[in-house]
Amino acid sequence: MVTLSVSMIRQARCTTLRRLQPFARGYATPAGAELKVSNQFLSINTRSLNRATQPNTSFKSVTHYDDNAPQSTLDMIHAHTSYLLNTYARPSILFTHGKGCKLFTTSPSSTSSSGVQEYLDFTAGIAVNALGHGDEQIAEIMKDQQSKLTHASNVYWNEYAGELAKLLVENTRKQGGLGLKSDSAPGTGAKVFFSNSGTEANEGALKFVRKYAKEVNPSMASTKTAIVCFTNAFHGRSMGALSVTPNPKYQEPFAPLIPNVRVGELNQHEGLEELIDENVCGVIIEPIQGEGGLNEGTRDWMIKLAKRAREVGAILIYDEIQCGLFRTGKMWAHSGFPLEAQPDIVTMAKPLANGFPIGAIMVRDHVAEKISVGSHGTTFGGQPLATRVGAHVVSRLSAPEFLSRMNDTAAHLDTLLERLPKLFPNIIPAPVRGRGFMRGIPFAHADAPAELVKRARQRGVLLLTAGKDAVRLVPSLTVTKEECDHAIGVIESCLVTMEEDGFGK
Ligand SMILES: Cc1ncc(COP(=O)(O)O)c(C=O)c1O
Structure with a gap:
């Protein structure tokens, strides 16, 4: 029996990748070099999307193996499991930095660039990073405020x-909401209490309704x-x-x-x-x-x-x-x-x-x-x-400029999503749900959402499941049309592979 080491397996995979997917090489280079290649990726993808009746098949091959992290990262993950409570099931992927809608697994300045992998993030930290990762203006503001005053408690006022x-x-x-009328006087109508998380906000709201009653x-x-x-x-x-x-x-x-x-x-x-x-x-x-x-x-x-x-x-x-x-x-x-x-x-x-x-x-x-x-x-x-x-x-x-650009991109995403139930009627039996950049692709088969999330991740696109039947797309609100093209191109390619593997039969 021949025993293969992890590095031998990786090397074999990389060789296969180089043969099958020339553009996938971009994902194995440092971040800066990668961007150029990834644009090539995008233009191919956009071209193939013009075929209205055929799914995109450009991304059928696996480019991002879940266990492809450098041995040092795998060792770190292993060591951390001794200390962290095991409340999450997660692949061996450790992100170290991000930019816009991209996430990277190791620092570009790390001694070895071979482990760097770039992912297109359509999860935004579960609908969090509205302005994307690594936003420089936010970094500046945080630095400035940290150096002045982080916290002094609610015993006093702050700016x-x-x-x-x-x-x-x-x-x-x-913009409309909470029943506030647009012509009512500023400073009237509503007030705010700040918490530290969503759960805490709801917890407070539940207390308020009891007290009100x-x-x-x-x-x-x-x-x-x-x-x-x-x-x-x-x-x-x-x-x-x-x-x-x-x-x-x-x-x-x-x-x-x-x-x-x-x-x-x-x-x-x-x-x-x-x-x-x-x-x-x-x-x-x-x-x-x-x-x-x-x-x-x-x-x-x-x-x-x-x-x-x-x-x-x-x-x-x-x-x-x-x-x-x-x-x-x-x-x-x-x-x-x-x-x-x-x-x-x-x-x-x-x-x-x-x-x-x-x-x-x-x-x-x-x-x-x-x-x-x-x-x-x-x-x-x-x-x-x-x-x-x-x-x-x-x-x-x-x-207004931010919202208008965002809504234009969301309309573009709409047109891409509308295709999916038509292209894969046996897998996706109903129209895509949600609005704007909060979308859910519904599946007929209970195992399909998790399977698509996994297959897309293995092709460099991060998605989430939602509920019993859906895959959720909640990218940063700064996402571009090209990034939407790429994400949906990968989704279509994955769905083709799933069809080939019997999903939808
Ligand atoms: C609708 C909704 N409410 C509440 C929460 C809880 O928020 P947090 O995880 O910030 O406590 C979440 C988190 O996913 C949510 O989606």
Whole structure:
């Protein structure tokens, strides 16, 4: 029996790659040199996309092996497993730096360039890095603020928490959301509390709805405590947020959770009155579900839901942690909803400081009035470093030129995605879900999403699964048309290989 060492296997693979895929060599060179080659990649891909009725097959060969990291990296990963709690299943890929929508596995200045691999990131750190990786303006701001003041606690004021809160409220007034009217006076209508993550934002929002109900209906203080959430929702993993995340896999090991949570069905009109009765103090919903599979409440149903919540005096929370802050092309996924379907509270996090931890709860005045000194608090939330970065991010994302370029690119992505169910009707049985840069490709076969994510990663494109049936695309909002062409070209090639392997039969 012949035993092959890891390096022999890699060498053999590289030789095969060189023979089969001349352009794949770009991925084995240092970052700077790679870019030129990757543009060649893109132009080939764009040409082949012109064939409307045929899938792109340019990327059928594997170029990025999951175990291709240098031995030193593999050793480091192995050593780290002795110290890190094992809560994530992940391939042996260790990213050291990124630029725009690209991620790289090792530093270009490392002594060996052979291990450098470039990936096109269509995950943006799970819908986080709206302005891409390695943004120089953000780096400058962080450096400057770190050297001045990172944190001094909420015992005192700082320069940036109020600035970011103002940007959030006034942009919401301008661009639509939270029921704020565009002609209402600045500084009125809503207020913001800063947290450190999405989960914490939701946790705070759940506390606020309980407090609001007790203050407004003291005679029902012990009965008006129920909270309504919906199937396939994801709101976080702390005890409160987990209690409104009705996924048995996440919940069962930690039961009992907080009591008095009711679970409804998305878009089910029947039974809404019973679900949301007088004992309900709050309703929490993602206008577009992220982790749950890119499912969306229909316009009619969202109006009915919001009306019913108002009828019984329940506070409506829109969790826009994944779908908010311009990912759908507007500031909020609910920006275009009619007044009747506007919420009382919006929670946000992920892209707010482009990856630096921050979350926020934005509440309308009638809720804000019930929140007083001591109602809630945090050590880090609203610190000058996070909120200064946040103010910079929101200013850039809300600039009309940014939004117009982004929406133009999103329309281009739309045309590419529309092809997929037509090209692969047996694998992709329905149109792609979601809006803007939050898209979900639905699959007929339960194993297909994870398989596509793996095959795309092995061809240098990072994707995510979502829910039971979808592959999720949530790239940085700075993604280019060429990068969309490349990502979809790789997806099409992978789907061809999956078809060949019997998916869709
Ligand atoms: C809609 C939604 N809510 C809440 C959360 C939890 O946010 P975090 O992971 O920042 O705590 C997430 C995270 O994926 C999310 O997508």
